[in-house]
Amino acid sequence: MNKLYHLAEYPQRLRTRFAHKTIIRYYDALKSVWLSLNGEEVADKCLDAAKALAREGIKPGDRVGIYSPNAVHGVMAEFGLYMMRGVSVPLYATSTPEQVDFIVSDAELKLMFVGEQFQYNNAFEVQQRSNTLERIIIFDDNVVLHPEDKTSMYYDEFIRRGDSKTNENKANVTASQALSNDMALIIYTSGTSGRSKGVVLRHSNFMKQIEVHEKLFRFVTPKDVSMSFLPHSHIFEKTWVYFCLYMGCTTAILKDPKRILQALPEIKPTMMCNVPRFWEKVYAGVQDKISQASPLQQKILRHAISIGERYQLHYYNEGKRAPLHVSLLYKLYKNTLFTKLKRVLGLQRGRFFPVAGASLSVEVNRFLQSVSIPICFGYGLSESTATVSFCPLQGFKIDSVGEILEHVQVRIDPATNEIQLKGPTIITEYYNNPEANATSFTADGFFRTGDAGRLEGRVLYFTERIKDLFKTANGKYIAPQMLEGLLATDPIFEQVAIIGDGYKFVSALIYPNWEILRKEAKDRGVDTERSEEELAKDYEVYRLMMAHIEHALGSVAQYEKIKHFTLLSTPFTIESGELTSTLKIKRSVVAKKYAEQIAKMYEEANIRTVEPQ
Structure with missing residues (x-):
């Protein structure tokens, strides 16, 4: 059998x-x-x-x-x-x-x-x-x-x-x-807020997912x-x-x-399989190494990445034949620099690296594809028995979360842009939670994901967690995950929590890579033989970090840019309650724990309007 x-x-x-x-x-x-x-x-x-x-x-x-x-x-x-x-x-x-x-x-x-x-x-x-x-x-x-x-x-x-x-x-x-409809698991959601919900998954959910993935x-x-x-x-x-x-x-x-x-x-x-944070750290580490290389080495490394991007994304991914000189250069770099990078990581035999669990910036994705690390980015939830959509190894849209699996029905709520799901791998109930069951499913049985997105044919695009979206006092909607993802491409940003709900402008709590920050600050003549708490208050350090922020957020609208920030000396952790077990920021916990620092940022700017919701 x-x-x-x-x-x-x-x-x-x-x-x-x-x-x-x-x-x-x-x-x-x-x-x-x-x-x-x-x-x-x-x-x-x-x-x-x-x-x-x-x-x-x-x-x-x-x-x-x-x-x-x-x-x-x-x-x-x-x-x-x-x-x-x-x-x-x-x-x-x-x-x-x-x-x-x-x-x-x-x-x-x-x-x-x-x-x-x-x-x-x-x-x-x-x-x-x-x-x-x-x-x-x-x-x-x-x-x-x-x-x-x-x-x-x-x-x-x-x-x-x-x-x-x-x-x-x-x-x-x-x-x-x-029996196939036996209950297999109850996975309690870690959640960014509110009571944990027991996700009921049956053996039929898993076996359908396995059957589909075997074919794919x-x-x-x-x-x-x-x-x-x-x-x-x-x-x-x-x-x-x-x-x-x-x-x-x-x-x-x-x-x-x-x-x-x-x-x-x-x-x-x-x-x-992995979450985006791992690959963001790989990207940041490589960028840091490049910045420390000699001008000639930097030129070679950036040329190699550029060739990799042209070959992988402009030709191979599009199903086109690359020009001979691009193919030859890519083969040279793949067998030398890219192989060396993968060998350092222990990934030289890597053929397939599924990635999900959070947003992945296009820049990080583009880099990984360019250096021949075959990631496969996708979208799913506990409530969908993992995969809803994923990017194929060839022919994907790099800013999407991939193509929807054939057995999953996906629709977008026209009023809220919410992604809604139905199918044999989608749950039909939470355990012992009639309140959640009443609000989490539509009248015709679709599961409400709480995620915003859009569809282009069978290709799905993720926008933001709906409950994470916030509105500034000026009525502008801000997608914090998007901004945090852009900042994550710079190795100097270890962790970032975007703030701004109910305020006139966007601010941030930042835990930097203090080793990189100290080095850059020292190069600018700052006395770095001080504690992190003291350095965080230094005006030259503030200017240095703002330069990095401006560079990372150069592509966003003016109202989305960070106008003020606070540097932290301790990171967000699971143990302290600021992160979920999947490393997502618990925004309500962060807002409460750092209420004093947040209030001070807006008081210093003298333009605070209303209390955050």
Whole structure:
């Protein structure tokens, strides 16, 4: 049987089709080595998890949490849960006790897998006041249990306790009874504001997405190696991992995303899905290196990028034959400078890099295409089981989010320009949330994305999150993500939050790359042997940064330009609550936390009008 209709069938597929092929690699930090599992070993471990869950009394429809950094045990536990027709509820590893408490209560979690000490401590704290959470299973055997904890157990013990023929029979029988409309996951949106919503995804949603992607990405083969370092609680990474496992690709699971630049040269992946922020940092790093090169080297590097852009975007992407001299120069640069760049990053074998999760500036996209890094930018949401549209490797519109998948209906609301969706991969409900269900769907069943956009045939263009759009006191609409994306192309801007709702002009909170800023300031005669707080107040530093802002925003309308800004000495982080788990800015949190600095910017300009909404 080739076609599957339930994720519970994955282990058997791995056993029969890829028994002796490496399917998963994972890093052992204690031994500092990457370990491998073949298809049969993965299938055995999934069955082990299912048997242990059977012993715990997990029944079809029971919700089980997975609160951990990326872990090989997490993958096995999830597929074991699917075999038992249970529902996986992934939590971001950075979730706070308050966030965990909400999800445990809302989803009525009976059991939770946790990764490391941080997750265990938070989960145990929540368990003490929970009426539903009966047991915590711990992946990392280095975790120290609370002295009063009498119910938790380590994963290895959990597996040993389930090892019986009775539990095996129960797991296999339950898996054989699985139905395509079984609930598979409840993914709670991190959200930039408001209450988290539980996105209900069914096995039919995933299997349709896998079926469609198998046809679209025929070039993906079992020889491919995919680096998996985005959180497995992120719908983009989760769906991509499912696709790679289905295709028999090797998936390298990275627990610590901070090791990504070290891990890439070790794994040398052919594929990797990622968010725009990663590629923005690559772009900024290259631009910084170019600026430090000699005039001759700068000329050569910029010429190489220019040739790459002409060949890739003006000819290849348009299906045209490039002039001979352009082809020869591109081949020369591709085999020298571009290959060297990719080798430094560990991407020299890269064939396909899907990118989604946030806006990607055209400039960064153009650069990556020019230096022969084959990214594939797309658009999707948790509510759409990831992909709604994506740019093909040839024939794409660089300022779009790609061509809509054939099975998805997309329309644009004429009143608000909202993108609305319907189809077999689009959700029909949020879990335990009648209020959200009443407002999130149209009368004829289309899902309201909250994103603004436009259509040209089947090509989709994303404008902005509707709730992120704001109006200045002068009545002008501002798209903050667009401005932040333009600034991100300059390596001196590490993080930017655009401000201006209800004010006469646009301002910004900026966390700069202090290393670059100090170097440029020193070159301009500024005393840089001072703290970042002191440098942030220096007038010459202010002028320097304003020059960068003017250059980056040279293409926008006058009313969209930043007139004032404040430099920050600490970055926005997930832990401090200013970023979502997908690295989007929580604008309401930022506005509240930095209210004093924001007020001061407008007071200094002496033209503040009304309080921001």
